[in-house]
Every structure is written in structure tokens, then in C-alpha cells.
Amino acid sequence: MLGAIAGDIVGSRFEGRDPPKRDFALFHPQCRFTDDSVCTLAVADALMGDRDFAGSLRAFTQLHPDRGYGGMFLAWAFTDDAPAYGSWGNGAPMRVAAVGWLARDEIEARDLAAAQASVTHNHPAAIAGAQAVALAILLARSGVPRAELRQRMITDFGYDLAPERALVGGGFDVSAAGTVPPALTAAFETDSWEAAVRTAVCLGGDTDTLACIAGSVAEAIHGLPADIAAAVPSYLTPDLRDVVTRFTAAVGS
Numbered sequence: 001m002l003g004a005i006a007g008d009i010v011g012s013r014f015e016g017r018d019p020p021k022r023d024f025a026l027f028h029p030q031c032r033f034t035d036d037s038v039c040t041l042a043v044a045d046a047l048m049g050d051r052d053f054a055g056s057l058r059a060f061t062q063l064h065p066d067r068g069y070g071g072m073f074l075a076w077a078f079t080d081d082a083p084a085y086g087s088w089g090n091g092a093p094m095r096v097a098a099v100g101w102l103a104r105d106e107i108e109a110r111d112l113a114a115a116q117a118s119v120t121h122n123h124p125a126a127i128a129g130a131q132a133v134a135l136a137i138l139l140a141r142s143g144v145p146r147a148e149l150r151q152r153m154i155t156d157f158g159y160d161l162a163p164e165r166a167l168v169g170g171g172f173d174v175s176a177a178g179t180v181p182p183a184l185t186a187a188f189e190t191d192s193w194e195a196a197v198r199t200a201v202c203l204g205g206d207t208d209t210l211a212c213i214a215g216s217v218a219e220a221i222h223g224l225p226a227d228i229a230a231a232v233p234s235y236l237t238p239d240l241r242d243v244v245t246r247f248t249a250a251v252g253s
């Protein structure tokens, strides 16, 4: 899960700007954690504490309100009884990493991914995107070979993961259906966490979320380098660091 947080932090300073050259500095004083990290840790905390997803997402968001949330999510987060609002956005897959690490099997991964998505993003494309990312992490950490994993994503979710189409970038796409295929492809077509995240960031657009999702899957496939993992806590607030510490102790990643 730390791979998702690190990806968000690395991608944060390029969101909505021109894509950087590939050799950009991963960590920089302008990097910060964004809504991707807050929501990822809210879902992780809910899973570890058997807390409900909506309550955890609201509590974390209210503690960290200025982190680049979408307007509809923010309104939902500050209204205790607000229903899900049909979003097809990439918020559902961007916050799902912990499910991939804590689920015991494919059915549980799909069920938990859908459950955490559905409190806000109850559009089928957002639920599918969250399930794809959770399943990719579960299968990768289970040792499923990358080619087989990639084929499962194509077969089960209908994604086009051909690099010549998935890795073209351009535009600012916040849909789950437009974000998950390039993020997965960045993880599948590279040989390290760092290369996956650089590939995702260089697509431009919603760079923190592309890098968050690519980083979450790349961590399960390639592993997260120790120096990257070590850099993350200094960017977080103490309450968020505490979630990372408890998750790492529970899961080992």
C-alpha cells in the first residue's frame, strides 16, 4: 500500500501541468500528499478496524480537507447522511490498494473493493476499476506471473492494455475507465516501481492518481525500494503516519 502513497506524493507536483522529462526528481520540496493518500489510508484504517468505509472516509477527509478532492466527494464527505452519488471517477480505484493486501482470496478482494467504492462511486465503471486494481495487487503478491495477470485484467474487465494505446497520455481524464488501463499498463510494461511511476507521471493529466494506482500495482509486482518507502513518512502528518505504521506491521507492505 505504501507504493500507492509514494506514487501520489511523487505525482502530486505535476497534476494538470505539462508532463515532465522522464528523469525528473522523484521527491522534491513541492511534493505533498493529496486526496489519493488520505482516502487510501482511510480505507486501510477501516479494513484494519472493522470500521465502515463511509465513516472512515468522512473522518479522514474532514481532518485533511485541502488535499485536492473532487467537489462532489467533498460535499459528500461533509454531509453525514449523504448517499452515494453515482460517480464513475477514478476515486474508487485510487483508494483501494489496502484491499489487495488484506483480502484473502479473489472473492473477498472483489467484494471489499466494491464495498469501499460503492459508498460514493456506485457507477459500474468505478466499481470495476476498483475491483481490477485490488485483484491485480492480490494476484501479483500471490505470485501470478505478469503476463497471466495482464491477461486476467483484459479478460475480466475488458480493458485495452496495449501500450501503444494505453500509454499515449494527453488530456486530463478523471474517469476510472480512462485511468485504470494506463496505470495498470505502466506497472505491467516496466521492470521496477520507479519505472512504473515515471511512466505514469509522464502521461500527464491526473498525475497523482495515475502514479498512485500504478505505484500500488507496481509495488505488488516489482516491490517497493527501501529508499522510496523510507522517504514517504516525512511527507505525512502524524495521524496518517500512524495508519502506515499499523498497516505495515499487519501486512508487511
Ligand SMILES: [Mg+2]
Residues within 6 Å of the ligand: 034, 035, 036, 067, 068, 208, 209
Ligand atoms: Mg489527488
